[in-house]
Amino acid sequence: MGVEEKSNARRVQELRLFARDTPVLPILVQWDPDPDGMASAAGIRALLHRTDDASPIVSLGQVTRPENRRMAELLGIQVTQVTERELNTFRRLIAVDMQPQPATCRARLAVIDHHPPPPGYTADFVDIRPDVGAVATMVTQYLRASGSGISVALATGLLYGIRTDTDVLRRGTSGQDVEAYVFLQELADEDLLRRIGRPSFPQEAVTAVGQALTGLRRENGIAVAYLGRLAAGTAHVLPNLADFCLLIEGVSWSAAGGLLGDELAVNVRRSGGSGGGTGAGEVARSLAQEPGLGGGHHAMARVVFRPGVGYPLSDDPGDPATVEWLLRRVAGAVEALRAVR
Ligand SMILES: [Mn+2]
Known part of the structure; x- marks a missing residue:
């Protein structure tokens, strides 16, 4: 087991500890949820063995891009829109592919992201890696380290998340993204990917x-x-x-x-x-x-x-x-x- 795998296994343990004894633990994604955010949220939910009700995927906004809506529909990912007031009723939140401001967010936070954090960012659990091209890469590492199985739909979503965030490994890509990409490609449904990724305009x-x-x-x-x-x-x-x-x-x-x-x-x-x-x-x-x-x-x-x-x-x-x-x-x-x- 390499150093990277070990630390991912430790992260999984910490995240499971964070989720323990929290009956409803929403997973928060960005304002206009994108494929990386949605797939990563679904992956975290699978990692924690939680149902849709125990860990709903929530956003302050809505999925707007047609291909993103198509992805959610084809992969069975549901994003529930919530207000800031509703968000503040939860004791704990897992933020994925984004970082809520601890100053304005009352819940205790676990944050898994790849956008550069503001200085001094703190939360109960933090894994922020700006050098990684997609959060889906990080979540794939978690799932592999935990030994959890990855369903075809989840692998397809995670692969699509890496594809869109890195422009198919052409933009801001790290070796970790390439490794996750190759791994997921074995499991993903290519035909489903083609159906998701065809944007059209009126x-x-x-x-x-x-x-x-x-x-x-x-x-x-x-x-x-x-x-x-x-x-x-x-x-x-x-x-x-x-x-x-x-x-x-x-x-x-x-x-x-x-x-x-x-x-x-x-x-x-x-x-x-x-x-x-x-x-x-x-x-x-x-x-x-x-x-x-x-x-x-x-x-x-x-x-x-x-x-x-x-x-x-x-x-x-x-x-x-x-x-x-x-x-x-x-x-x-x-x-x-x-x-x-
Ligand atoms: Mn992302």
Whole structure:
């Protein structure tokens, strides 16, 4: 047994101890649950041998991306939306693929994550490894160390989680991710994976992308596009558009925004993998009005603006005033963070 396996076995013991004598122990995932979060939560529940009722998977938001909803449906993963007030009625919580702020969260916490923690982060159980590409990798290690069996559905979910978080081992990947990936591939259902991972857009969303690209503005290597009001079920076009904008020659930063209700959601991208310099996650955090509204990784991040910060509430894709407002914000944050270094 190697050192890594031993420490994972110890982590499993500690986590089981944390869960003991807690009849209802919810597993909390991010605001818009993603495949890594959902699969990892399902894996933790299996590891602890708990039922859906004893450990419901909960989120303060909802699963929005159609392929993520399809994944949850095909793999039988149910995410229950809860309010902050409801969350605070639980004595203990396991947070997966995210970190609640201990200052604002009353429950005792176990945290399993791979996003960089704020300094001095503490919880009853903490396993935070920013060098690992997906939490699903960490959970796979737990399951292997514990000797628990992994069902086909769970292996498929965990593999899909690693695929999406690492862009199929192309982004922010560690040797541990590759090892978990190879292990899971033996167990997973390839046909199911193909059915999950096929995103599609309605025609109106594609037309809006065209208008957003026509109205795109760029300055000093930063490209910004605005999609206007996003119809229900089409929010996943935002990260796709942000990715696409990063392909433009000479562009090293991109942002794509759109209105969801009266909130302005913005996906930020930065080229250059996990290299040095200012990261997209830092930019998103500095743009956020309050903690929790912005964050992410070096290469990809997301921020949500709430009404009252003065953005134009335009429904029109490519609206010049909104594009200008967004460009000033993103360029300002990038410059300010560069100046600090
Ligand atoms: Mn993740």
